[in-house]
Amino acid sequence: MARMKFLCDADRCIECNACVTACKNEHEVPWGINRRRVVTINDGLPGERSVSMACMHCTDAPCASVCPVSCFYTTDDGVVLHSKDTCIGCGYCFYACPFGAPQYPRVGNFGTRGKMDKCTYCSGGPEADRSEAEYVKYGTNRLAEGKLPLCAEMCSTKALLAGDGDIIADIYRERVVTRGYGSGAWGWRTAYGDSVSV
């Protein structure tokens, strides 16, 4: 089985936010929830870089480790998913996540965050694949259709890569060697324990 990962090649990202828009549209994500976002580091300075970030589907995910109801599970593809039926909206996963991935429908005072929502790597939830119930809670299940996440698939500069971790790491490594520079596989050290060595 493949171990699915995201890799954002920040040297290619042009901050067009199409990944953000594609994600919101594909899954009909409600207002206020951003499963994916583009953050610009050193904005306006020479050498600024933009990074598209969502749930990184960590190895030994801290959200799963801290969830009081154990609503998280890792699929055979290494994707970290959760059950909205079990989620109690306590917010612990938000405070455990290094990437700000968990999102909530409401502001969160007095324990009223609602069920957590996050990037599913376009692979739905515990419901039956491609069912109506799955779509309503988690959005489309592209993986079940043999497709990769839409954000990466439609990235115009191919900055955002999705797929098997080893393969996308090879692609990134080759790019860095060819062009002679790279600002790093953002989030990889934090999510997977080691970065892509070039």
Place this chain on the structure above:
Amino acid sequence: MQLKTFVSQLLAAFALVTVVALGAPASAQQINPTANSVQEQQLLDALQGQGTVSGRVSIPDQRSADLIKPGNPGWANLHNGTVSTLSIVAILGTLGLLTLFFLIRGRIRVESGMSGRMIPRFNAIERFAHWMLAASFIVLAISGLNLVIGRAVIRPIIGEGAFGTLTAWGKLAHNYLAWPFMVALALVFLFWVVHNIPNRIDLQWIKQGGGILKKGAHPPAGKFNFGQKLIFWAVVLGGAALSFTGIMLLFPAETATPADWQLFQIIHGVVAALLSAVIIAHIYIGTVGMEGAFDAMGKGEVDINWAKEHHALWVEEVEARESRPRGRAATPAE
């Protein structure tokens, strides 16, 4: 004619801009954006495991400008490791010690036997405050403990769906019963703080180990002995800490940054574990651990012999008050 003039002016302006641009100092072109690009590794090294790599986002939610917080899994580990272990050790440890104590010492009896004569100890308002505090604390403690160990203990038994529902109810109970807990805590503090200021008599109680371990040893005590004073202050101070951190956790958007929230959450968990241990011991000595003790909070009055053994000075005080003439109302008008 006008159009022609305009076009020629436009061309002149364009030519000027081009000339200025070409004539600009060459130094501006020497910055190589790729060579100077920001490196993730440099940013992470600068943070040394704490803090946040953040930038600018174009979406309205400015919190999402935080890109990476490498320290967050550390909080998760602290919560799962230290706080969870401490909770289990504090509760099982206290239960173990009390069982051992019970096996060795047994129930502490009233040595002179029950007289059948009762004296009032706690009035209805005091008992109401105590039981409101007690009932809310027990629900808060159990629903809180459920968040720490429920997934390992209860979830395998009742299944994921039922456990999710149960915990969601527990969360609601925890959020709303916090308020009666705080009200009761304030009442209890006001009612009993005068009796709980440590004084010279407590030294004797400490010297005799409270008379807990030896039969026949009864160090003198006022309304509350030193052990009870310790429980009082543990409840008041621990309860205050739980109340403060709890409110901070309830209003994360208004009161605290995520880092503050994490700190408050850890304090909340640690204090809750320690206070639970204290309360388990308190429940033990107030029920099975000591004969006649439960009446104080149950009926509000205690057997005179029990009172003489455990609170000799308080009995003297009460009896002196009762034998005294009843103030002005009892004296003749003239």
